[in-house]
Amino acid sequence: MSKHLAYHLEELRIALADGDERRVLPRVLDGESTVLDVGCGIGQSLIALGTDGRRCIGIDIDEAAIRHGVQTFGDRLRLEVAGAERIPLEAGSVDLVMCRVSLPYTNVPRALAEMRRVLRPGGRIWLTLHERRTAQGYLREAWRARSPLRIAHVLYILANGWLLELTGRVLPYPNGRYESWQSPQAVSRRLVRLGFEVEVRTEGRHTVVEGRLPRVAHGQGRPGA
Numbered sequence: 248m249s250k251h252l253a254y255h256l257e258e259l260r261i262a263l264a265d266g267d268e269r270r271v272l273p274r275v276l277d278g279e280s281t282v283l284d285v286g287c288g289i290g291q292s293l294i295a296l297g298t299d300g301r302r303c304i305g306i307d308i309d310e311a312a313i314r315h316g317v318q319t320f321g322d323r324l325r326l327e328v329a330g331a332e333r334i335p336l337e338a339g340s341v342d343l344v345m346c347r348v349s350l351p352y353t354n355v356p357r358a359l360a361e362m363r364r365v366l367r368p369g370g371r372i373w374l375t376l377h378e379r380r381t382a383q384g385y386l387r388e389a390w391r392a393r394s395p396l397r398i399a400h401v402l403y404i405l406a407n408g409w410l411l412e413l414t415g416r417v418l419p420y421p422n423g424r425y426e427s428w429q430s431p432q433a434v435s436r437r438l439v440r441l442g443f444e445v446e447v448r449t450e451g452r453h454t455v456v457e458g459r460l461p462r463v464a465h466g467q468g469r470p471g472a
């Protein structure tokens with residue numbers, strides 16, 4: 248079994264264990280009938296939230312994870328291989344977008360704009376962040392492992408987080424993938440520009456950012472957001 252699949256199966260176990268302090272998931276409100284999970288893995292969070300009476304959609308760039316999810320939960324979830332930067336859904340078609348521990352691996356401003364595009368007026372977004380201390384922890388681990396490649400990658404993550412903080416943009420690593428840390432302030436600023444009302448809180452070890460759009464459509468946020 249790949250380490251990624253093992254991770255998703257362990258996260259499924261945690262998500263289904265009510266008393267586990269690592270279990271951090273959004274609350275689905277009455278009337279929220281279409282839920283999208285961006286970076287869904289095998290669909291573990293959607294399964295834990297419950298699928299009865301809901302349209303549950305997950306996207307992820309990991310083909311093996313999506314294949315496993317389709318084989319295991321295909322009758323309850325619609326899962327597709329797709330990136331957060333180009334969500335294969337119509338504008339205004341989703342009530343709740345969640346993105347649990349996946350935003351750090353995306354082109355953050357593009358991913359947030361896509362999540363906003365697919366939300367209907369009054370829709371909600373729920374995200375967890377990796378803050379700077381997470382990347383600093385990676386640096387300590389890479390240093391202890393004396394691995395120049397890991398150290399180079401973590402220095403990229405640290406620099407990318409500062410870039411996001413200062414310019415609102417991120418750059419890809421030479422392999423074409425993204426990774427950054429995100430401050431709640433930088434993500435909140437971006438969400439406010441996209442038209443959300445924003446709340447930040449700590450849940451267990453996670454920083455959670457939640458946003459809600461006004462019920463009346465005001466377009467796609469401010470120009471250039």
Ligand SMILES: C[S@@+](CC[C@H](N)C(=O)[O-])C[C@H]1O[C@@H](n2cnc3c(N)ncnc32)[C@H](O)[C@@H]1O
Pocket residue numbers: 255258285286287288291292306307308309312329330331332346347348349352353354
């Ligand atoms: C740490 S896992 C989190 C999985 C799941 N959301 C959870 O909470 O257990 C991050 C996931 O994001 C996915 N991912 C990375 N970059 C992505 C992108 N640009 N678009 C969509 N998914 C992405 C990875 O393949 C991986 O499944």
